[in-house]
Amino acid sequence: MTERIAVGFTGARGGECGLSWGQIAIWRAIQRLVPDDASLNMSWVTALEDEGLSVDTPLSRITDTVSYIMGRHESLRTTVRLDEAGEARQTVARDGVIELELVDAERAEAGAAARQLQRRLTEPAFDYPNEWPLRVGAVRVGDVVTHAVFAICHMVTDRGGLTALVNDVVSGLVGRPTLDPTDAQPYDLALHQHSDAGRRQTGKALRYWRRQLSAVPASRFGEPDGEPRFISATLSSPAGDQAVSLLAERERVSTSAVILAAAAVQLARQTGAREAVLQVIVSNRFRPGLAGSVGPASQDGLCVIEVGDDELRPVIGRAMRASMQAYLHAQYDPVALDALVEQLGEVDLSCSFNDRRFDSQTPVSAAADVSADSLRAALPHTTLAWEPVEHYGARYFLHVNAVPGVLDLTLFADTSVFDSVLVEEHLRGIESLLVAEALGALTVAA
The missing domain is CATH 3.30.559.30 (Nonribosomal peptide synthetase, condensation domain)
Structure with a gap:
């Protein structure tokens, strides 16, 4: 059985501006690959128990983690659309709602269910102006979540920034979310670079x-x-x-x-x-x-x-x-x-x-x-x-x-x-x- 859970989030600010130079580089790479731009999507599965992160994990731990990273990282709540001149611009939402796809499975089939969910979340190209650049899911066995699944658009980050994002996700999944200030947000970089x-x-x-x-x-x-x-x-x-x-x-x-x-x-x-x-x-x-x-x-x-x-x-x-x-x-x-x-x-x-x-x-x-x-x-x-x-x-x-x-x-x-x-x-x-x-x-x- 599959269920969709609405997860609210709130960040420190919102705004609109042009793309940062790094975002422009990724945006151009995406445009060169259309209609095969989904090949740039990134995803991973976290097996909470098998990786020793958490046991008897309630669904609220997953939704709290999603709310936390959405509020913490502006790139996760950024959409990109073209202006009247055909130039790409970013809009950072201060708050909003993202859906989490929840799949119920038997214990023996939880890993396979997580991999299927990962493929389902990763394969479609993102709708850049109308969809959050993050897709999330979870696999539940009874009342316990065994796997968390994340798929992200390349506009969110690159290889160098992925480690920082994963670290924050893990800190949330273990129940100890990082509270240290973030490094520069793309919005800050764009304003400086212009x-x-x-x-x-x-x-x-x-x-x-x-x-x-x-x-x-x-x-x-x-x-x-x-x-x-x-x-x-x-x-x-x-x-x-x-x-x-x-x-x-x-x-x-x-x-x-x-x-x-x-x-x-x-x-x-x-x-x-x-x-x-x-x-x-x-x-x-x-x-x-x-x-x-x-x-x-x-x-x-x-x-x-x-x-x-x-x-x-x-x-x-x-x-x-x-x-x-x-x-x-x-x-x-x-x-x-x-x-x-x-x-x-x-x-x-x-x-x-x-x-x-x-x-x-x-x-x-x-x-x-x-x-x-x-x-x-x-x-x-x-x-x-x-x-x-x-x-x-x-x-x-x-x-x-x-x-x-x-x-x-x-x-x-x-x-x-x-x-x-x-x-x-x-x-x-x-x-x-x-x-x-x-x-x-x-x-x-x-």
Whole structure:
């Protein structure tokens, strides 16, 4: 049996303004994927008893938690609509009501019921102007809630802010809601970013982009062979994980920089260029007030890495320096950047790199345990899996996935310009570069 429970909430304020820069970035990503924008929705199931959070949990604990997080985080009670000029604006409601979907189940079927509820809440795209960007549900066995289910629109937050939101949800579910002040709300960020100070910040960032864009060619891959056709491939390499850890320790850089360097070398070689130009996804969480902010803050940074005829090692240091500059200049008004790109003429910004790992600045495995024998023994365990994609917003987009003990890379590509043969060559080439460099380092050390 399914029941809908009305949950009221009240926050500190309401208001209307333009989107923050991070919200604009997410809004554009959503629009590029319509009608497949539901693919950006995020969700999770909390098994209260199995995860040791709570036993004999009453429904009121769940509704209190929902009311608490809705009141605490303005992004959860924000809707987005277009104004008369076609520009997206956000409206923060001070108070309102959200529905919780309650499912009754037998004890043995509670977990399956929660997973079904999760799919039901996650799969439809959100109605951005008319629906709260949060969907909630619960599974009840008798008088006790066993599972809480949450589905959120990407406009609520990004990967960096999701941790803060989940922490607040958990604090409510265990009956001890966090009372500490929140970090910056998206509404605050939007007001600041549309001020004179925000315009100065944009000016600084765009001066960097102007310098770097001079290195960006008009076309990276040549003319497309027909309409865009998308595919994704995922390489999972235990040997690559070991190699990355060893090289990051040797070069005293992040593992993210090592992977970025290998991707840059392979991309430059396959496109006949002497540099790799990649947009990197920057969380911006290192900036004051954003570490625990529940709102989208990520933006693209521009990373130009000189490759030339060099092998991997010298490129690693360049990738680290280039990525740091990209991070420092990745907070700006996207509309102003559009105007700059249009002013400069055609440039190819179709390649992107995104490290999805939360621990991207630290080795994935212990570098001290890596040996030539362990690397060679791990190589046969590399796998490559393919999946067709209906629609994607980039010609080349390399994601580093959070898989412990494995270098897990997913490449989305437009096969009209970068076909499946080149995709496989690219992913396996990254692994080969990393493993060869690591084996060379171990030989020198011996």
